[in-house]
Amino acid sequence: MSILLKDIHKAFGSNRVLKGFSLEVHEGETLAIVGQSGTGKSVALKHIVGLLRPDRGEVWVDGVELGGLDQEGLYEIRRKVGYVFQFAALFDSLTIEENVGLGLRRIRGMTSDAIRDRVKECLRVVELDGFQGRFPSQISGGQRKRAGLARAIATQPGYLLYDEPTTGLDPVTTTIIDRLIIRTREELKVTAVVITHDMASAYRIADRIGMLYEGTIRFLGTPAEIQACPDSVVRGFIEGKPELLEEAG
Amino acid sequence: MNARVFLNPFRLIGLSALDTAAQIGRWGGLFHETVRALPKVDIWGRLLLGQLARIGVDSVPIALFIATFTGVVMALQASYTFTGAVPLYFVGALVGKTMILELGPVLTGLALSGRVGANIAAELGTMRVTDQIDALETLAYDPVAYLVVPRVLAGIVMFPIVVVLATAVGVAAGWATSLQLLDMSTPEFMKGLRLFFEPWDIQFAVIKSLSFGLTITSIGCFFGFTTQGGAEGVGLSTTRAVVVSSMVILVLDAFWAATLL
Numbered sequence: 001m002s003i004l005l006k007d008i009h010k011a012f013g014s015n016r017v018l019k020g021f022s023l024e025v026h027e028g029e030t031l032a033i034v035g036q037s038g039t040g041k042s043v044a045l046k047h048i049v050g051l052l053r054p055d056r057g058e059v060w061v062d063g064v065e066l067g068g069l070d071q072e073g074l075y076e077i078r079r080k081v082g083y084v085f086q087f088a089a090l091f092d093s094l095t096i097e098e099n100v101g102l103g104l105r106r107i108r109g110m111t112s113d114a115i116r117d118r119v120k121e122c123l124r125v126v127e128l129d130g131f132q133g134r135f136p137s138q139i140s141g142g143q144r145k146r147a148g149l150a151r152a153i154a155t156q157p158g159y160l161l162y163d164e165p166t167t168g169l170d171p172v173t174t175t176i177i178d179r180l181i182i183r184t185r186e187e188l189k190v191t192a193v194v195i196t197h198d199m200a201s202a203y204r205i206a207d208r209i210g211m212l213y214e215g216t217i218r219f220l221g222t223p224a225e226i227q228a229c230p231d232s233v234v235r236g237f238i239e240g241k242p243e244l245l246e247e248a249g
Numbered sequence: 250m251n252a253r254v255f256l257n258p259f260r261l262i263g264l265s266a267l268d269t270a271a272q273i274g275r276w277g278g279l280f281h282e283t284v285r286a287l288p289k290v291d292i293w294g295r296l297l298l299g300q301l302a303r304i305g306v307d308s309v310p311i312a313l314f315i316a317t318f319t320g321v322v323m324a325l326q327a328s329y330t331f332t333g334a335v336p337l338y339f340v341g342a343l344v345g346k347t348m349i350l351e352l353g354p355v356l357t358g359l360a361l362s363g364r365v366g367a368n369i370a371a372e373l374g375t376m377r378v379t380d381q382i383d384a385l386e387t388l389a390y391d392p393v394a395y396l397v398v399p400r401v402l403a404g405i406v407m408f409p410i411v412v413v414l415a416t417a418v419g420v421a422a423g424w425a426t427s428l429q430l431l432d433m434s435t436p437e438f439m440k441g442l443r444l445f446f447e448p449w450d451i452q453f454a455v456i457k458s459l460s461f462g463l464t465i466t467s468i469g470c471f472f473g474f475t476t477q478g479g480a481e482g483v484g485l486s487t488t489r490a491v492v493v494s495s496m497v498i499l500v501l502d503a504f505w506a507a508t509l510l
Binding site: 079085092102106155 | 375376380384387388389391
């Protein structure tokens, strides 16, 4: 099963963000979406879990079209999808253990002991075992992102969505997060979509990279293909040369 | 051109009225969602106790503080007004009647619109702008069931209790003031207190405070939920929650007086 976005249009007031955005993510692959700030990458990602509804177009996840779902149907899909937020979005009033275990509490028949064991296992994967009793305000930004990843994988989802998982982190922590993303894919066999600005990170973790430009996918291909792409818009972005973007615009 | 300038205030008033109507509509939408989320006890059930403590028990000190000094001032001002014209035992009647019917519920409501309403709007507003509410949705939680239902229920349950406590303390403060500063005796004060007392007065106060609890918590949740932007948006939502719930409390106060008395 895969993720499919077909001809998505989305506007906020007069600001048209997505203008016919289409993308297919194949089963088991990690696809990175890159693009300048404000081009609608996070908006596209939020459509996949129904946090935003398209003005026009279709979103298919795991063979189900989200447009026809009621709230309960949407929750069924969300149980199959883990979402790692840009700033982790951990609940301030809950400990790390409670944060990671929150999604597990929605699974019927799961005992408190089973939840505790699963939380411990997830925290071990992200190398935060021992941090169970701390609150989000008591750990660093990188640790918060890792805790956010632990929360996303706790329910063993088939899909993982990462919204700028390495933004604002130092190079060492960025590499640690990248390795966690790769390890998660290898161990859990998840299908993943990663929003990022960091091209080095995208080359490391992605099977394919899509570049979002002016509301649509401008380029889609492997890391090797994007590096060889002659399109000046793509080159301007990946090489950090605004003059090439201006030339094309 | 001049006509347009002249018409501008009307345009502004019109736009403001439309905006207010839209806000009321959205609040109604959230209220409807809240009622629909009531059966999801598995989500809000374990959170209710914490909210009962935060919204109710933690509000008791400020409510009692306000009620105590209101009772003292009521007794002193009644004595100042009545001396030489009306028998002094009417101080008990005035303190009791006014505390139960008006000052107990309304002053407590206004104080808690600041303490509880602002707290809820700031907390949910921060959760909104830091994606925590979206995170709840991605974890398959109904955010209305998780965040709004326990707060609104706690408000409905705890406000009447806090108001009854505050009213009792206010009357007791008025009695103590009458004994210590007005040379009145306990039988005199009690005679006045019983003079116009009706059991219905207590029910009236409870109905009022229940509606204030619903108002303050639901308006706080509404402004928190609809927060936009960052810290500035949270500040704006918090201010609006306090101002709007204070205004609605006064409107409800008049409404209940007109319909139930």
